[in-house]
Amino acid sequence: MKSNRPVNLTMGQVLAVNLRSPVAIASILHRLSGVIVFLLIPVLLWILDKSLSSADGFAYVKEHVFGHIAVRFVVWAFVAGLIYHFVASVRHLLADLGHFEELHSGRTAAMVSLIVSAIGIVAAFIWIVVL
Numbered sequence: 001m002k003s004n005r006p007v008n009l010t011m012g013q014v015l016a017v018n019l020r021s022p023v024a025i026a027s028i029l030h031r032l033s034g035v036i037v038f039l040l041i042p043v044l045l046w047i048l049d050k051s052l053s054s055a056d057g058f059a060y061v062k063e064h065v066f067g068h069i070a071v072r073f074v075v076w077a078f079v080a081g082l083i084y085h086f087v088a089s090v091r092h093l094l095a096d097l098g099h100f101e102e103l104h105s106g107r108t109a110a111m112v113s114l115i116v117s118a119i120g121i122v123a124a125f126i127w128i129v130v131l
Contacts, residue, residue, distance in 0.1 A: 026110040030088040036081035076128040083120040087113050
């Protein structure tokens, strides 16, 4: 006889199940991008405040802050998180309106949001880090 008791899964088992589904991947990345954006807001607000404080502050940010590749990478991480979080939020809003709620259409919407986000993130990388 089967038991109806809950089964405790290890983290490896949970990841093995969840990483096969594009919907689960999109959901995990949506949460992760929200955390990244939240944690990087103070850093970018400081950069914005410094650049808007005076002409010398702007020159300092342009030469010393954005002169380092690590800072450009942090800014890109923020923009990448923002792009993905925005695209996934639009997908969630459409689901709240009753679209893409079925299994097949939900998977398709998750794949489309992952692809659109990837294109935007690559474009942001080229714009921020490379140029």
